[in-house]
Amino acid sequence: MSDCNSCPSRGSCGKDENSCGVVNNPNNKIKYVMAVMSGKGGVGKSSLTVMLARLFQRSGMQVGIMDADMTGPSIPRLLALEKEKAYGTNDAIQPVIDKDGIKTMSLNYLMDDENQPVVWRGPIIANAVKQFWTDVVWGELDVLLIDMPPGTGDVPLTVMQSIPVNGVLMISTPQPMVSMIVSKAINMCKEMKIDVLGVIENMSYISCPDCGKRIELHHHKNTEHFLKENDLMLLAELPMTDVIANLRDEDNYSDAVLKEIEQLLSEAVAVLKDKMNHK
Numbered sequence: 001m002s003d004c005n006s007c008p009s010r011g012s013c014g015k016d017e018n019s020c021g022v023v024n025n026p027n028n029k030i031k032y033v034m035a036v037m038s039g040k041g042g043v044g045k046s047s048l049t050v051m052l053a054r055l056f057q058r059s060g061m062q063v064g065i066m067d068a069d070m071t072g073p074s075i076p077r078l079l080a081l082e083k084e085k086a087y088g089t090n091d092a093i094q095p096v097i098d099k100d101g102i103k104t105m106s107l108n109y110l111m112d113d114e115n116q117p118v119v120w121r122g123p124i125i126a127n128a129v130k131q132f133w134t135d136v137v138w139g140e141l142d143v144l145l146i147d148m149p150p151g152t153g154d155v156p157l158t159v160m161q162s163i164p165v166n167g168v169l170m171i172s173t174p175q176p177m178v179s180m181i182v183s184k185a186i187n188m189c190k191e192m193k194i195d196v197l198g199v200i201e202n203m204s205y206i207s208c209p210d211c212g213k214r215i216e217l218h219h220h221k222n223t224e225h226f227l228k229e230n231d232l233m234l235l236a237e238l239p240m241t242d243v244i245a246n247l248r249d250e251d252n253y254s255d256a257v258l259k260e261i262e263q264l265l266s267e268a269v270a271v272l273k274d275k276m277n278h279k
């Protein structure tokens, strides 16, 4: 049964309790649910999820990450939590908490061996995602980030139908092929009536290590056209950089690395916070 009182979309979704398919956990108080999506694989969704989570958490927010990439979960490794296990009772699963206090849940915490594949049919995977919303003890969060799997299939659909997602952050890269696939994901959000908060273009360029000059990697960049066509705002353009490529290393909790991530994403973080405050 849906429960509007504990729903982050309370007062802003236009659904009523009877027609809503979302089942909420009354013990969780989550103010904002942000899905990080792309449609395309390997564009940096998980890396961006982790970087944004760190920046939000370090700015004083309470942050959670749900790893909805059930068949290719990468959040535990990116946060150096791959040896951790999640414990639970019949109806409650405790999240694994990182050094900064970020609460995380991933299917890998429930597997004996992280290399074991999840060979499950779609409906079973979809049920596991639902349980990540209903059974995990998230407690009080300012934002829950959901790292979505690539594509516009079963799991993204389940997330959008069963979790009260307030906004979707789109990640893209500058190739025309990618923007075509990302446009599919944007249109999926439109169909599901979920707000797309903006686009982060990842792996956009490289900076010369000697002179700092920006070197474009793609000769036929169509970012402006893509943004205009989808009526979306560009929140950040990120370079290909060793800091992001090595995000999983323990020392990436260092102040120096954090400062670099902050420089790359400070404007995007400010816009996203503003959107969260004005939902």
Ligand SMILES: Nc1ncnc2c1ncn2[C@@H]1O[C@H](COP(=O)(O)OP(=O)(O)OP(=O)(O)O)[C@@H](O)[C@H]1O
Pocket (backbone or CB within 6 Å): 038, 040, 041, 042, 043, 044, 045, 046, 047, 048, 069, 072, 074, 149, 150, 202, 203, 238, 239, 240, 241, 242, 244, 245, 246, 247
């Ligand atoms: N800006 C960047 N600079 C350098 N390497 C990057 C950058 N962004 C992502 N990567 C690397 O690209 C690879 C894919 O990134 P990531 O796993 O975050 O993508 P994803 O979209 O979540 O992938 P999947 O679709 O498989 O879930 C990783 O090895 C990551 O370290």
